[in-house]
Amino acid sequence: MNDTTAWRAQAEALLNDIADATRDGPGITRESYGPGEDAALQLLEQHAAALGLACEYDRARNLWMRLADDTRTDPVVVIGSHVDSVPQGGNYDGLAGVVAGMLVLSSLRGRHTQAAPVRVLALRGEESAWYGRAYMGSMALLGRLPAAALQLPHRTGAGAGTLGDAMARCGADVDAIARGESLLPVAAVAAYLELHIEQGPVMVARGWPVAAVTGIRGNVRHNRVRCIGEAGHSGAVPRWLRKDAVLAVAQLLSRMDEHWRVLLQMGMDLVMTSGICTTPAQSHAVSVIPGEVQFSFEARSQDA
Template identity: 50%
Template structure:
């Protein structure tokens, strides 16, 4: 049973107070700062454990020093539905990215305990460490460790602050790194029947549509070029006629125009795609208002849920680069490509969440996730996975994250309805 001191508080009040308690434990100059595998992260987990125990939940720690919460009667279950997210954040980040998924899992458990409900299958909530790439240059470290999918080069990656390797930080926490190094899972994956994750939306779609929540159909994969060089020929801005120019700026502009036109076409034909060039610039040491630049550098990030679309865009990109290089007398050097496969959510889980949202909100709404999440790692490990997004203004990874508790409770109700009704 829940302790009397907390029994009289509404679920909304409990959630709001827990969010504020965690915010106070992890302040930054602006927003919050919960570094992966840090003492701050450990303090946050301890606060979550204290809260869960006060609410009458069982608490255990796994081999990766993540926390698992459950109803007491489900603590020794042979298998379970796992629900949760990560607790770390980026520097000067928002308080809800990751944490909302953990608090949602706790609220789902507390709601069941208060109402005397039984889940169709045992449920455990996980508070995971180490999802953000800000600290060791790679993301999903905690879930990769849990599923045995952490590459060796990520185990040796240096911390952005102290330069010590991830392995050294894990050992400081008392985590046995031998299984991690051998790419062995730190738990018995066969015991996880399904993975569910609630997360704030990191874009504007739900805000623009006036919806409190959505079911996620899949997590976009991507291919990226961190630094593409478009190399032309420098010249005087007033002395070189158009016919004799090898202008990398115009070549880049033409490439982006062609990519944007194709993006629009794909969307109009029902395909899924987003593309971004977030880094663009000429050489600061040599560029000038009266100089045709000799080189322009830019990044390119192309994402889709559809592997076919990614392959099509990859071919289209290189074909357009080749054509523009010939017509404008420049050359493109892409450098190494980085790629991540899409992760589609399980169809049965997706249908169940859609039905739960319809029962909870009157209508279902499904959307793709542009950002990556731990759910992708579980899905790629063969665990049926599903996600719920909650409306959030001002994006994420910044102090201005603005999730409303009322919207958060809609998201938790979808999860509760799904878990109590069964798949």
């Protein structure tokens, strides 16, 4: 068995074990600072031990792995990602980056002193689905999780406890986190690398096995834009006297779509979406000319 075949088998075994332990309907569920995430971390520890990796937890209860005999204290290259998921999410989202890091560590054995020390970081609490806030494990680690965030209720209601309760249950140092104490000296990190599944369809469409992220798009959002027309009887108002809000918004969005195409041709990075577009439920009807449309508008770009 060559190296690549062996690594593939190791990666599949680890990914499948964790999928089996956290399966939930059509996907997997690994709640942030909750049971599925705990199960995933325990299995990572077991596989790490089998690969000869040493494990330890930081005070935000993120899991760190290293080659057992690599105790160098130089700034480390961190390879990592998150192990939690949205409810019934995908097995590879986050976890693939942790598993890739473990295989890198394992492949460095015997020649690791030729390069900077590598650590693998399995982060907890990245997904906002559980407490309405993202990046909880990494922000807590850096002393940047606001104390108020610890009071956020679980998605199923306050009866299920707060983020602070869940973190404490996992053994995190909630007092230090509330004080905004940095639990990781940032100077100890030389670089951070994260392998992640692509969230979009481009790599599959282009047939690329792997690609580098060149940036993350920032966004501008208008959650509720109103277009006001004039309601009227669909059988009684002739075309020339109509002010149809639906047709106006349709025209506006198709003009913007055309504008978008031109900006792309000019070399700009841009995506735009109107994910919500509705007539008011209390007054709309098949036989009423729409007098109002509400829609959302979001634009994202890597350009300033």
